[in-house]
Amino acid sequence: MSKLGAAPTLDDVAKMAGVSTATVSRCLNSPNRVVKATRERVQSAVDALGYTPNFAAQVMAAKRTFTIGAIIPTMENAIFARGLQAFQEELHQHGYTLLVSSSAYKPDIEEEQIRTLAARGADGLLLIGHDRDPKIYEFLDRRNIPTLVAWSFAPDAPVPSIGFDNRAAMCALANRVIAMGHTHLGVISGVSAGNDRARLRIEGVKDATRQNGLDVSDLTIIETPYEIECGAQAFSQLIGQASRPTAILCGNDVLAVGALRRAQEIGLRVPKDVSITGFDDIELARIVSPALTTVHVPHREMGRKAALQLVEMVEKQVTDQGEQLDTSIIEGQSLGPPGKT
Amino acid sequence: MSKLGAAPTLDDVAKMAGVSTATVSRCLNSPNRVVKATRERVQSAVDALGYTPNFAAQVMAAKRTFTIGAIIPTMENAIFARGLQAFQEELHQHGYTLLVSSSAYKPDIEEEQIRTLAARGADGLLLIGHDRDPKIYEFLDRRNIPTLVAWSFAPDAPVPSIGFDNRAAMCALANRVIAMGHTHLGVISGVSAGNDRARLRIEGVKDATRQNGLDVSDLTIIETPYEIECGAQAFSQLIGQASRPTAILCGNDVLAVGALRRAQEIGLRVPKDVSITGFDDIELARIVSPALTTVHVPHREMGRKAALQLVEMVEKQVTDQGEQLDTSIIEGQSLGPPGKT
DNA sequence: ATCAAAAATGCAAGCGCTTACATATCTGCT
DNA sequence: AGCAGATATGTAAGCGCTTGCATTTTTGAT
Numbered sequence: 001m002s003k004l005g006a007a008p009t010l011d012d013v014a015k016m017a018g019v020s021t022a023t024v025s026r027c028l029n030s031p032n033r034v035v036k037a038t039r040e041r042v043q044s045a046v047d048a049l050g051y052t053p054n055f056a057a058q059v060m061a062a063k064r065t066f067t068i069g070a071i072i073p074t075m076e077n078a079i080f081a082r083g084l085q086a087f088q089e090e091l092h093q094h095g096y097t098l099l100v101s102s103s104a105y106k107p108d109i110e111e112e113q114i115r116t117l118a119a120r121g122a123d124g125l126l127l128i129g130h131d132r133d134p135k136i137y138e139f140l141d142r143r144n145i146p147t148l149v150a151w152s153f154a155p156d157a158p159v160p161s162i163g164f165d166n167r168a169a170m171c172a173l174a175n176r177v178i179a180m181g182h183t184h185l186g187v188i189s190g191v192s193a194g195n196d197r198a199r200l201r202i203e204g205v206k207d208a209t210r211q212n213g214l215d216v217s218d219l220t221i222i223e224t225p226y227e228i229e230c231g232a233q234a235f236s237q238l239i240g241q242a243s244r245p246t247a248i249l250c251g252n253d254v255l256a257v258g259a260l261r262r263a264q265e266i267g268l269r270v271p272k273d274v275s276i277t278g279f280d281d282i283e284l285a286r287i288v289s290p291a292l293t294t295v296h297v298p299h300r301e302m303g304r305k306a307a308l309q310l311v312e313m314v315e316k317q318v319t320d321q322g323e324q325l326d327t328s329i330i331e332g333q334s335l336g337p338p339g340k341t
Numbered sequence: 342m343s344k345l346g347a348a349p350t351l352d353d354v355a356k357m358a359g360v361s362t363a364t365v366s367r368c369l370n371s372p373n374r375v376v377k378a379t380r381e382r383v384q385s386a387v388d389a390l391g392y393t394p395n396f397a398a399q400v401m402a403a404k405r406t407f408t409i410g411a412i413i414p415t416m417e418n419a420i421f422a423r424g425l426q427a428f429q430e431e432l433h434q435h436g437y438t439l440l441v442s443s444s445a446y447k448p449d450i451e452e453e454q455i456r457t458l459a460a461r462g463a464d465g466l467l468l469i470g471h472d473r474d475p476k477i478y479e480f481l482d483r484r485n486i487p488t489l490v491a492w493s494f495a496p497d498a499p500v501p502s503i504g505f506d507n508r509a510a511m512c513a514l515a516n517r518v519i520a521m522g523h524t525h526l527g528v529i530s531g532v533s534a535g536n537d538r539a540r541l542r543i544e545g546v547k548d549a550t551r552q553n554g555l556d557v558s559d560l561t562i563i564e565t566p567y568e569i570e571c572g573a574q575a576f577s578q579l580i581g582q583a584s585r586p587t588a589i590l591c592g593n594d595v596l597a598v599g600a601l602r603r604a605q606e607i608g609l610r611v612p613k614d615v616s617i618t619g620f621d622d623i624e625l626a627r628i629v630s631p632a633l634t635t636v637h638v639p640h641r642e643m644g645r646k647a648a649l650q651l652v653e654m655v656e657k658q659v660t661d662q663g664e665q666l667d668t669s670i671i672e673g674q675s676l677g678p679p680g681k682t
Numbered sequence: 683a684t685c686a687a688a689a690a691t692g693c694a695a696g697c698g699c700t701t702a703c704a705t706a707t708c709t710g711c712t
Numbered sequence: 713a714g715c716a717g718a719t720a721t722g723t724a725a726g727c728g729c730t731t732g733c734a735t736t737t738t739t740g741a742t
């Protein structure tokens with residue numbers, strides 16, 4: 001009998017079933033290589049003992065973890081929730097377990113998490129966005145850890161990506177806003193340092209501004225963390241300006257909801273007095289009223305495809321370029337023509 | 342030189358620094374047991390090689406993972422996000438890593454996740470709510486894995502818990518509703534099977550009903566998954582009844598938001614035509630308008646305290662009973678006196 | 683200078699599993 | 713019955729690390 005409190009080992013099972021550890025291992029991992037009678041004997045020993053394989057030992061011996069790591073910027077809001085859920089489900093289908101951690105949008109924390117996941121033997125890694133220290137890519141490369149980026153597609157980046165064109169998507173939305181007649185645009189963006197999604201979305205607004213012959217320097221851009229309250233504050237700041245914008249494009253739905261709430265608090269009607277747009281099309285966008293006009297991102301598709309590709313990278317050692325997904329504009333009621341002031 | 346693509350090992354570092362592996366290990370784990378000169382030599386070898394300890398090997402040898410597992414019912418909405426975040430932060434302070442997985446409110450998935458986390462050598466486990474197969478508690482006990490329950494306090498449960506009194510909290514809210522003059526109450530609850538929080542919240546409503554001399558059998562209770570859309574559907578169902586309730590108590594804010602949205606869709610004014618209350622006080626509750634009247638749960642405090650206690654259980658092998666936290670009622674604008682019909 | 687005690691380092695035995703290889707057992711033929 | 717080939721099982725060598733114990737070096741007091 002093994003020590004109290006100690007988990008039963010392969011050896012315990014082997015002894016009880018009267019076979020070698022190799023046979024037990026085979027019963028568990030390639031049952032067809034073992035004759036039925038033995039298999040059943042082993043199985044009942046496993047059941048009787050309540051045996052569960054020791055993961056660390058398995059990893060050491062097999063050098064595979066069937067674990068995929070993902071590091072997302074935040075779990076606090078729902079931005080990544082749906083995509084990650086789909087990612088997880090698809091991985092599960094293929095026998096992989098997902099390990100998630102969040103970096104709080106901090107590059108150094110992200111780096112630490114990457115090292116941790118590498119040390120834990122993740123067979124592959126999912127990261128969000130391309131912007132990070134090149135050393136990290138070197139590390140991943142040296143360690144031979146297949147890595148995929150999501151939420152941002154860039155064909156020429158150091159690692160393949162499954163995502164969309166943040167710049168073009170935001171540009172399309174800004175064009176729509178301008179077509180409505182708005183000439184004074186405000187932007188509430190996430191912090192763009194180390195965040196290509198935020199950076200490219202800003203660029204998208206600038207593109208649209210230029211394309212329509214408006215002055216880019218008229219654009220007021222505020223960068224702030226992706227939190228509802230921050231969106232509200234930025235809104236106040238924007239609206240308090242001398243030349244107040246008639247439409248405010250937000251870097252994501254969370255900021256937009258903050259802006260929307262503040263607008264309502266100070267008695268501005270949306271979209272009559274001011275238009276507000278979001279980005280991401282998370283559930284929140286449809287719950288608030290007026291519902292947000294926003295950019296729909298195919299979260300579930302992205303998550304699923306990322307899982308498929310990453311598994312392929314892990315198992316086949318191949319690396320294709322990734323895939324660009326399409327976004328679309330969701331018409332809510334938060335965007336309308338500018339009111340006459 | 343080690344094989345390409347293979348991570349450098351302790352041995353590589355030892356060779357490069359000209360010391361034994363034991364010394365390298367000590368440099369990393371108890372630096373003060375090694376003289377400065379050696380320590381520096383080892384450190385530069387570590388840096389040069391980009392060495393990261395192999396987690397699985399560490400675990401095997403040391404039988405400690407400094408990992409805590411948590412299994413929450415869902416990551417899809419924000420119910421557990423804030424508490425878990427605080428839990429994670431506090432664990433990090435103490436040098437522990439958090440591994441999260443979600444069970445989608447399914448007992449069998451939860452059980453599988455528990456076994457997985459045990460196999461991965463989690464030093465301790467955080468579970469949500471007490472209701473589960475006794476075999477699981479036996480398993481945990483046999484394996485000697487310290488386990489703590491959160492989100493529900495029950496002094497006499499098989500494992501200690503840090504949480505609040507779901508029943509009393511809901512009862513207090515229901516009393517408030519009844520005091521407003523409502524006599525026809527509807528309840529939209531989460532699925533109560535295997536979910537003590539949901540079950541106790543229903544009991545709380547019943548308690549208040551009885552305390553006020555109302556008829557418990559008049560209460561219409563609908564159980565439905567915790568999703569916005571489900572809340573909306575349940576609302577329709579409740580409102581379509583012969584004796585339509587004037588106040589609807591929801592099992593959580595997510596359901597309440599769904600109900601609220603449906604109310605607005607079908608042209609009912611809240612709270613004039615119908616009152617709606619939530620539970621949990623997640624961010625969402627304050628974003629919708631009217632803001633929800635709901636039960637505030639001290640998520641961050643709960644998360645932090647759970648971490649502290651679990652670490653203590655892991656390190657000191659002691660188990661105290663846990664702690665009951667207080668909830669309070671948040672006054673939104675979704676509860677008002679019944680309109681005269 | 684000497685030596686005991688303290689401090690630093692090395693040695694080597696596992697931790698629980700997988701897997702290449704060796705060995706034993708079972709087929710179905712002749 | 714006897715044998716080759718297939719099939720089933722056993723043997724044992726690691727995987728990379730920690731740690732108790734043995735050994736060497738340093739320290740400081742005499």
